[in-house]
Amino acid sequence: MTDDASIRHGDLSDEYKMQFVLLELEHLLRSAATPSTLSDYGLPLPNSNALETLSNRLLMEERNYDKESLTTCYKSAYATLHEKQKHVFDHVMSTLVADQQVLSFVYGHGGTGKTFLWSTIIAKLRSEGKIVLAVAASGIASLLLPSGRTAHSRFKIPQDLTDQSVCNIKKGTHVGILLTETTLIVWDEAPMSDRRCFEALDKCLRDLTGNSNTPFGGKSMLLGGDFRQTLPVIPKASRNVILKSSLPRSYLWRHFKVFKLTENMRLAQPGMTAVERVEVQTFSNWLLDIGDGLLGQLDENDPQNAKLINIPSKFIIPHNENAINDLIDFIYDNDTLACPSPESLSKKAIVCPKNETTDIINNTVLERIPxxxxxxxxxxxxxxxxxxxxxxxxxxxxxxxxxxxxxxxxxxxxxxxxxxxxxxxxxxxxxxxxxxxxxxxxxxxxxxxxxxxxxxxxxxxxxxxxxxxxxxxxxxxxxxxxxxxxxxxxxxYAMSINKSQGQSLNKIGVYLPEPVFSHGQLYVALSRATSPNAVKILIVPSDDSNPNVTKNVVYTDFLSEIDTTTTTFA
Structure with missing residues (x-):
């Protein structure tokens, strides 16, 4: 019967196995022709707390992990962490061992190994039987996390947020019990989430735990992301409204310790020559300069937020009447279109600022397919x-x-x-x-x-x-x-820049019939590329004398504010 418990509920402790057997026996005795109970035979009745746990599917799912394989996975992953990743890992573990609350934010650009760090921490804690909830702002990013979910679905965050919003989770429900049993919440792509998402969860956890004086009711939170990327999407919102909705504008932000990851893990890929490493490092530095808004001349029409930057010719598809087809040919060769496969399509895409433009590209490519x-x-x-x-x-x-x-x-x-x-x-x-x-x-x-x-x-x-x-x-x-x-x-075949966030592509085309219009869009589009040879850009120039020039929107004062008002621990 304990074998049956393991099959149905995964790797349970001996205590839970015993409670499972007692529960099954009690059901059998009560359903017999002559009903009886365990107490009639001098046996203990099932523990009510154990019964609640065994009936809570959400809780059992989070306990249903192979601890041995997770231990092996964790040890292997930990050995490959670089110094700053280990610093974050050790801080999280030592804080939890000391029975203290973790409130940390890991700030790093694409390729610095944030997802790998999350997976290592999650494997370590789950191998010890602890519950870790892994969430992300977007669906595609949540799939990169072990048993990841979107934050909205996991925490039942309302779609129409206000400053008074609270997660739709009540005490005593399965989700409520799961949250009270949770050791750590890992939240990826946190800068994309509206601050009110975190505040709604904060109010909910304070209520569930009965600890109203501590952020998140004392539950540990490990957030991460890159503020250079796009911020919360709010239709028709002004710059001030978007910034007001960002995480650093929350009353919770001052409680977080900020760790910075800067080492580009793509440089550590095996088989790269010295020349290739230099090319990737140069490309990575160029992307960061774009993300930080350091390149270009101020845009006269929007000097506070935008600069006009010159894209190097090696990345440019020259604009002419056949330029769209040239861009399509760079991404989707004839073999890919004639004999499509998951392998050939999964790492390729064309990205555009607006959905209307993606429709034009998609229909053009569809017509070329037999x-x-x-x-x-x-x-x-x-x-x-x-x-x-x-x-x-x-x-x-x-x-x-x-x-x-x-x-x-x-x-x-x-x-x-x-x-x-x-x-x-x-x-x-x-x-x-x-x-x-x-x-x-x-x-x-x-x-x-x-x-x-x-x-x-x-x-x-x-x-x-x-x-x-x-x-x-x-x-x-x-x-x-x-x-x-x-x-x-x-x-x-083409998707919006915002939709591409969180994906890494071996070939990416950036089509700009008009400039980007929000913070971080150009950086997000270009940083989807895994190497400098993977990206081509088609700009429809407004001025024929500067065909390689496009707008880059960056809230540089916002980025500077984050750097100057937070303490960096790594």
Whole structure:
């Protein structure tokens, strides 16, 4: 019976195995023809706390890890950490051993090994039977974490945030019990999350733990990310509103110790020649200068936030009437388009500042692929905000609704071909690797479902079936809530710069028919490349005398403020 407990619940302690057996025996005795109970035979009844744990699926999932393999994994990973990574690791472990709260932020650009550090810390704690919740701001980043989830789904953070928002978690629920049992929360891409996400979790944890005087109720938090990248996305928001929503503007920020990772782990890749290392180091330094806003001349139209920078010619696709096709040819050669595979598509993409531009690229590439396409049409409806539903129907007929396009929603007409890559627009099943930002390759186009294989994240190669689902857009400026039933997919030969955040690509094209418009966008686009030979940029110049010049938006005073108001520990 204890073997059965291990099969059903994973690696349990002897105490939990005993409680499982007592519970099963109690059920058997009570269901017998002549009911009885364990106490009739001088045996103890199951412990009520153990019963709660065994019935809590979320808690059991977090205890259901192979401790031996995690120990091996941790030891192997720890041996390869560089000095600053070990400094962060040792700080976290020594603080937890001393039964003190960890409140730390790891600040590092792409390639400095933040994800590897998270995995090492998580493996160490889980190998000791401790509960670690790994979350990220975006779905694609959450897939890079061991058993990762998006922060919104894990902590039930409201979509419409206010300063009074609290996570929708109550005491005594399975999620509430899971949080009280948690040793450490690891939160990747934290700068992308609205400060109110952290404040909502802070208020929730203070309530769950009964510790109202300590940040996060005394629970340990390890955050990380790069403030050079894009900040929280707030539609139509001004610079001040965006900065106000950032983590350093939270009352919680002053409690965090900041550790900096600066060593580029890509330089440590085996097989690199000395010349290649110099090239990668030079490229990395150039990217950091772009991210820090150090290059270029002030933009006369926006001198506070933007500079005009000159992109080296080796990265440029010259602008002409065939330039878009030249960019497509650099990323997607004929073999890739004719015989697409997860391997050939997963590490390639073209990125653009806006979704409208990605649609142009996607349709251009789709036309070049052999085979017939299939078009799926959405069903669009509205939910009126008032009682005048008949007037709404007359004012907004289906033909008009079909023309509407909103960020985060699929198009009314979805054109697909077998072999084309798509990106998922909603979290469907994160445990199966299906979350917002997952890329897939279409394998069958069926009437009611789209069959596809996952090509990014932790579930690469898994065959999945994507159904039509109802998606809503709730804009208070509209007299209705818009509802569209469609496959939550978009072609992704090209994707928006914001959607690409968190991905590393072996070949990336950056198409700029107009300049970037928000902090960190150009840095995010260029830093997706894993080497200087992996990137090409197509700029549509506003001035023919400076065809290689584009705008770079960086809130340099914000970055300086973070550097000067925090204490760096590594």
């Amino acid at each position: 085979g017939a396409s299939r078009t799926y049409l959405s069903t669009d409806t509205v939910i009126p905000r008032s009682d005048n539903s008949e007037d709404i129907d007359l004012l907004y007929p289906s033909e008009y609704l079909n023309m509407l396009e909103f960020s985060g929603l699929p198009a009314h007409k979805l054109h697909l071909k077998i072999g084309s890559p798509v990106i998922l627009l909603r979290n469907i099943n994160q445990r199966e690797g299906l979350c917002n930002g997952t890329r897939l390759i279409v394998t069958q186009l069926l009437p009611r479902v789209v069959e596809a294989k996952i090509i990014t994240g932790t579930a690469v190669g898994r065959k999945v079936y994507i159904p039509r689902i109802s998606l809503t857009h709730n804009d208070q400026e509209l007299p209705f809530t818009f509802k569209r039933k469609q496959f939550p997919l978009r072609l992704c």
